[in-house]
Amino acid sequence: MTKRDVIVIGGGIAGLAAAHHIAATSGDRCNVRVIEASSRLGGKLDSVTLHGRTVDSSADGTLGRRPELMALLNELGHGDKTMPIAASGASVFVRGALRNLPKDLQLGIPTRWWSLAQSKTISKRGLLRALLDLVAPRSVGRGHLPDRAIGSLVERKLGLEVVNSLVDPMLGGIVAGRVSDLSAQALMPSLLAAAQKPGGLMKALRELAPTPETQVPPAFLSVEGGMYRLIELLTASLDSLGVACIVDTHVTGLHRQAGSDPAWMVDTQHSTYRADWVIVATPATEAAALCAPFDSELAEQLAAISYASVATITLCFPDHGITLPECGTGVLIPPASAIPRGPRKGQRFLTTAVTFLDRKWPLLLQPGSRWIRASIGRIDDERFTHMTDDEIIAMVREELTIVFGATEAPFAASVTRWSKALPQYGVNHQAKIDNIANAVARHRDIALAGSYLEGVGVPACIASGRRAAAIAIRESTEV
Template sequence: MEGNRAHVVVVGGGISGLAAAWYIRQGAGERVKVTVLEAGPRIGGKLHVSEVAGVSVDAGAEAMLARRPEGTELARAVGLGDDLMFPGTTQSAIYTRGALRPMPKGQVMGVPADLTELAKSGIISPGGLLRVPLDQILPPTLVRTDVSVAAYIRARMGGEVVDRLVEPLLGGVYAGRSDMLSLEATMPRVAAVARSERSLLTAARHLVGETPKDAGPVFTSLRSGVGALPEAVAKASGADVRTGVTVRELHRTEQGWRLVTGPVPRPETLEADAVIVATPGPAAARLLKAQAPKAAGELARIEYASMAIVTLAYPLDAFPEPPVNSGYLVPPVEGRPVKAVTFSSVKWPHLAGDLVILRCSIGRVGEEHLLQREDVELVSLAMAEMADVMGTRGLPVDSRVTRWGGGLPQYNVGHLDRVARVRAAVAMQPGLAVCGAAYDGIGIPACVGTARTAAARILDHLSLRAE
């Protein structure tokens, strides 16, 4: 307690930590001092903007779900409401069986609901198409506990739906593998119907039908890039934000918490009434090991995938035909190093000009060997992808390679139970909370949601202490 002000320290300056700081100040105002400690040289984590060919382009996440409100609400609250914008097109494709094929209409994370649209797309072979409707006559696949995405969907609709539809969609989000990812954690709507419906095809039709016709765009971004959001949140929070500060230890005291920072030979300490740990799982596990060992053990078991994003800027005449889709996904069965391509200047019209700006995503779980290559080699892989699939000629006018080592938590089977155990263990420690991408979702709205929950826990704790 500093004077009459409580002191809350947030460890981690990504969007989760910054949002938590903002929610704390919204709830307590000047009665609470908030300090954010970020180990890296800048705030924002995977939200970052830099220039490619003179154009500001996101280097990490470039969109957030518009149909989940936490992200857009926060953007509006910190003064970025007028910068919110929607895609010029959401029509995407899958590169499979030697061609770009349109994403079929009427699907739920790759689970088809319309067999006619599925057939028209050409993604599934004739034999694979014949397998899908067997779902309607097969005995029920009873889902009593969490199972992998692949295990359930393959049993209902066959391997091709998994390999050529579900796998690339999940890979685009998690960079993971459907035979390991949790059905409950990554596809909750499908998991819910799996417990009650015999036919997945019928259930998918119901899920598609539940989406309102006027639901609006799925995604949104910011004119200045999603990477502008962290700085705006930090400024609006009024928190004391410090970069280049690594928290090495966290200890409980009679008054609250003590954080140990600085180099080992010259440690520094910081006292706090409450602490929010908003770091990735491995870092959180190290911090919580002394005071919440059960939570630390669970967090240490969460795997992380690494990836790289290669951004290229081509002159318009490099393409025989200009791209019209927002991008395309590549199933792992194709054996190609690039797993996804976003045509940023098509998806986000404000980036359009005399260049085609695109982003190639490289790296899934188990493909770390690809990321051991030099930047120039990754650029070459992306250029080869464009030449092969899009027929580009010549060289890009600029390129950028952004590496996210250990950037994506894997929501493997049992993830929700693991998160419940983490939170139960943390709840035993008054004045301590956790938030971030390791818990309830890796998108911006989900991270902001965990931040709001963590802030509410800390505000409740502080109000009880004040009584």
């Protein structure tokens, strides 16, 4: 049997997971290559080394209840190489102060009024509005809702203050979006289901929550040493399986070979590769450019997915250089929380969240220092893209002082920019993805993978890569 040539375009986690699945399971039937535009593999998974430590500069862990990361680590022979998160809880900077998030939140949505009241995260007026959910719950309309914005559903049931103070910073923060635009169906289907039940939202969410028996602990985990280690493990395994990973090579075009051979021709700035099968594992914007020459409708659908640009600022402070809350994994800063004092009083914070890295991952604990990370940037806030790294660090430090009190100068600080990084799962996202899948199915020997398809988190990206790989294996062996 002649070997089929498979090319994976894009060496992020989705592309690498796809390449690995094919190489590990198709036996001798496929010859796999990964072509990556940048100088390194891993895409949006990377690390930064400062003050003698290497730490994640993007994802630093992921949801434990999705099985795909564990399945991949098991395949790589490193199923024992995970680390559970070591802290829980978080705070939110609202009404001019740091306050513990209410207990019993589901992705930022309160499920018990009393916990919400105790947290003091929203005003008395906001609490009274949320109380309506218990005493006079509002309906979201009759009949089945195909989709609705998360923000409007929660606002209708619990009021705008709950949306602004809790749901937008938490659920919106995950994808650097605004919940006024994000899809309940795609990001929190349980909310869509709960909102349509008669009665209160909080009660319905509690009833739909998984019972402790069905939850898989730990809730959040990472790969031993850091999420970036996953790329090192995958790359080593791909190498041993004979997969060529070609970096610094931008795929500039994708078209069918003329004549009797229907193979794909994959143009790069250096040369053209022939492939029987291609998996396009780039962000949707780049996939649109590659698909445009052979399917303008598909290209348009892909181009319609928007992306938020973000940046992370990793800071190593002297131990007593910053006073963090006594417990918790970090702080959320809602877009609606204005700076309460100082020269920028009334303006929007640049910082959207602060993560206490060495509390979450004790492996990072280092006597005399504190590792924290600030996140900046949202779909509606690209101010940082016009700022230098030094300006960003100065502004973030100023904001940390407002949130935590006085801070000393950090030992080290580093900015990592992630341009157009997080796809926005807007209202009716699932319908858009179904249309894209139907359009792709019109073509032979091509599949898509990536964070815009099945979820933004690392396990969902692995799932999309493996799904594309499974199609390639199945269809390659049918010929």
